[in-house]
Amino acid sequence: MTRRFAVTNTSSGPQRITLSVGPAQITGNEFVPSDDPQANELPEWVTVNRRTFVAPPDSTTELRATVAVPPDASRGERYGAIWAAVASRQKDRQGTEVEQVNRVGIRIYLDVGPGGDPPSDFGIGDLVPGRTDTGDPVVRATVHNTGERALDMTGKLWLSDGPGGLTAGPFPAQLGTTVPIGGSAQVQVPLDRQLPNGPWRVRLRLESGRIHREATGTLTFPDGRNAWGAPASADGSRRWVLLLAGLAALLLAVLPFVVSPTLRARVRRQFASR
Template sequence: MVLLCATGPGTLARAGAPGGIPDPSGLGIQLLEAPASRRDDPRALRYIVDHLAPGSTIKRKIKVVNHSTERSRVELYAAGADIAENQFQFADGRTANELTEWISLSKDRVTLDPKESVELTATVQVPPKASAGEQYAVIWAATVPAGKPRTNVTIVRRVGIRVYLDVGPGGEPRSDFAIGEVVPARDPAGQPSVTVTVRNTGGRALDMGGSATLSDGPGGVRAGPFDVVEGTTLPVGGTGVVRMLFPADLSNGPWRITLDLVSGKVKQSATGTITFPDPGGTGRRTLLDRLDQDRWLWASALAAVVIALCCVVLLVRRRRRRAVEAAVPTVGARTGR
C-alpha cells in the first residue's frame, strides 16, 4: 500500500487566539498557551519553543478542530524533525528521534464531528541525563481514512505544531543573526527580487521573516513594505538566504532599500542602495549599512537626559533670580522715615 502524506508547516494560529485556521484537509491545530517569559515572542505563540535543564518537565495545551463537513477520525502523535538545507524538515510518518521519546500526549486518537474541537495536553519530560543541544520534533494531528481502502493508495493528511527544544544547564543560549550581501535580480519574465545572505550568530535555530521597503526611487517614489518569502530556517552556525519579491512594473532604480529582518524577538535592520538589472539579469552584490537599533535607543535616551538637565538648570536659575529679587529692598522701603 502506498501512503501519501500532505504535511503542513506547523500551527497557523497564535497561542490563545480563538479557533484554529483550517488546513485544506479540514483539520486545524492550535497552540493554546506559551510561557509567561515568551508571550512577546511570536515564534513561541506559534510553536513550542523552550529551553529546559535536564530533568525538567513542561506542559502545553493544544486544540484540534475539524473544519470539514464530515465526521473525522484523528490520530495524535509526535514525530521527529530536523533542519537541513536551511529548511525545517519533517521525518516520514511516525519516525522517532530522541526528543519524541520525551513527548507524551493526553490523547492519541479522537473522533470529531463537523466543526467539533478537542483540547489535549502535550507533556515534554526531559531525562536527567539528556543530551545537551537543540532538538526538533512535530506534534501531529492526522486524519484516519474510514473503512477499508478501495485502492492501494491511502491519502493521509496532517497538520502539526513544531517543537524547538534546547536542553542544557543554566540560561538559554542567546539568539542573534547578521545580515550579509544583498543581490538584486530579475527573472526572464521581468519580476524583480532581492536575496539576502543571513548568518545565524546565536545559539538557537532561527525562522526568518521580515520585510523590505524601497525609497528614494526615480522621482522620489517609495514602495513597500514587501514581506520575506517564508521557509528559511537557519540552524545554529548556519548561513542561508531570504528572498523578497517585488512587482514586475517596478523600475530598475536606483533605490534605497531598508531591510527589517526578524526571527521571534530578534530583529536586525540594514539599509543601502541597489539597482535592479534588466530581465534575466543579476545586479551588483551589495553590503548594506546596519541600522543599530540599540544605538538609536541610547541616542534617544541621551537626548532625553540632556533635555531634562537643561530644564533643571533653567528652574534653578529662575529660583535664584527670584530669591535675589526678594532680598533687595525697594526704594520706598529705604525712605519710609
Template sequence: MPLVSVALLATGVPAAPAVAAHEQQAAGRDQEGIGIRLVDIPAARVNDPRARVYIIDHVKPGATVSRRIEVSNGSPDRQEVELYAGGATIEENTFTVPEGHGGNELSGWISLGSASLDLAPGQSRQVEVDIEVPRTASKGERYGAIWAPVSSAPKRNGNVIQVHRVGLRLYLDVGPGGEPPTDFRVDDVAAEPGPGEFPLVTARVTNTGGRALDMTGTLTLTKGPVRAGPFKVTNGVTILPGQSGRVQIEVDQSLPAGVWDVRLVLTSGVVERTAEGRITLPVATRAAMQSSTPGWLVYSLGTLVALAALGVFAAWLFARRRSSRREVDRQPA
C-alpha cells in the same frame, strides 16, 4: 512555569514526501478541514510571535514541559484524527520532517493525553502535551513536531488512501543555566532574476546566536520621492547556529529602471536586524540570461581564436625559414 492562553492558529510544518499517500500541510488547517493550534505559552514568551505558533522552550535536564494544544474539525464530516509526536531536523536551511511516524530523541520524551480523537463537524478538543527531559540529557537544541493526520477513503475505482496531516513544530533547548542568546547578522544584499517576471532581492543571514532561527521580514525600496513595498520575505528559511542562509523577497511590482535604495528588516522571534544597500533595476530574467552568451565566454573564445591564428602564423614563418635555408645549402660553393 506560568502559562498564558493564545488564540492563534499554528503554522504547519513543511510536508514530507509521500510514498503511497498524499500529505499536505497548511497554516494550521489542511484541505480536509483539520486544524491544530497552541492553547497556551509561557508568560515569559508572550511577546515572541514564534512561541505563539510553535512549542519553543529552554529547560534544564530532568525538567518537564507541559502544553495544551487544540485540534478542530472544520469539515462537514466526522473525522477520526490520529495524534503522535515525530522527529525533525534542519537540513539545508529547511525544517525537515521524515515520512510517516519517524522519531528522534525528542519525540521519545513526549507523551500525549490522547492518541486519537473522534471529532464531529465543527467540534474541537484540547490535548495535553508533556515533554519529560531525562536528567542525563545532553546539552543542545532538539527539533520535532506534533502531528494530527486524517485518512480519506480511496476514490471511486481507486485503491490509494490519502493521508492529510497538520502539525506543530517543537524547538526544545536543553542545558544548565540560562537560555542561549538569539542573534544574527545580515549582509550581502543583492538583486537577481526571479523565477518569473519579477526580480528577487536576496540577503545572507548568519546565525551568530545559540538557537535556530526562523526568518521573516519586509523589504522597502525608495528612489527619490518614489517608494515601493513593503514586500514580505517569500522563502522562510530556518538557520542553525553558526550557519548561514539566504532569504529571498520577490519584488512583485513593476518599478521604474534605475538605482534603488534598499531597506531590509528581518526578524526571528523578538530579535530584529536591519540592512541597507542599493540595487539596480531592471534585472535580466533567468530565461534571458540563459539564452544569451555570457560575456566571459565571448572573451574567452576570442582569445582562443587569436592564439590559434598566432600559432598558424608562427608555424608558417618557421616553415618558410627552413625552406630558405635549404635553398642556400643547395647553391654551389
C-alpha cells in the same frame, strides 16, 4: 513543562484525528520530518493528553503537550513536531482500496543544557537586487546564524525614494527558511513586476522569535531576466561607521611608530645614566 495547542476541523463533517510526535531535522535550510523515527528522543519525551479523538465539523479542540526531559539527558538542541493526521480510504482505477493520510504539524525546538535558554542571534549580509527567469524583481540576502539556536526566518522589505519619489512595500519575505546553528541561508523577497529599476532606498527587517535585525542601503535592479545586480551600497550612516572604524584601526597601527622614538630615547637616557 506543558504547552497548550489547538486542532481545528474546517471541514463540513466529523473527522477522526490521530496525534503523534516525531523527530525532525534541518536539511537544505528546511525544517523537515526525519525518516528515522528514532532520530532523537522527542517521541519519548513529549506526550499528548489525547492520542485520538473525533473532531466535530467546524470545531476547534484544545489539547496539551507535556515535555519530560530526564535528568541525565545530554545537552544539545532537538527538533521534532506534533502531528495531527486524518486518514481516509479511496479506491483507485483498478478498484483497490488506498489509504490516504493528510497531516499537519507544530514544530518543536527543544534545547537541553545548563542555565537558561542559549542566546539566539544572526547577521544579514549584502542585499542583492535581481530578476527571476520571468523578469520579476527580487531582493536576496544571506543570513548568518551567529547564535546557539536554529532560526526560522520571517521578514518584510520596504522600498522608498525611488524614481519620482515612489515608495513600495512592505513585501513579505519567502517563508520556510530555517538556518541551522553556525550556518547560513539565503532569504528572498519577491517584488512587484511593475517596479522600475531604481535607484531605490531599501530596508529589510528579518525576525526569528524575539530577535530582529535590519539592513538598509541603496540598490538598482538589473535589466533582463535571470540576472543579478550589484549589492546595495551602504547608507551614509553606515559608511561613516565604517570610515571611523577604519580611521581607528589606522590610528592604532600608526601609534606605535609615533611613540616608539620617545620610548627609545628614554631607554637610551636610562642606559646612559647607568
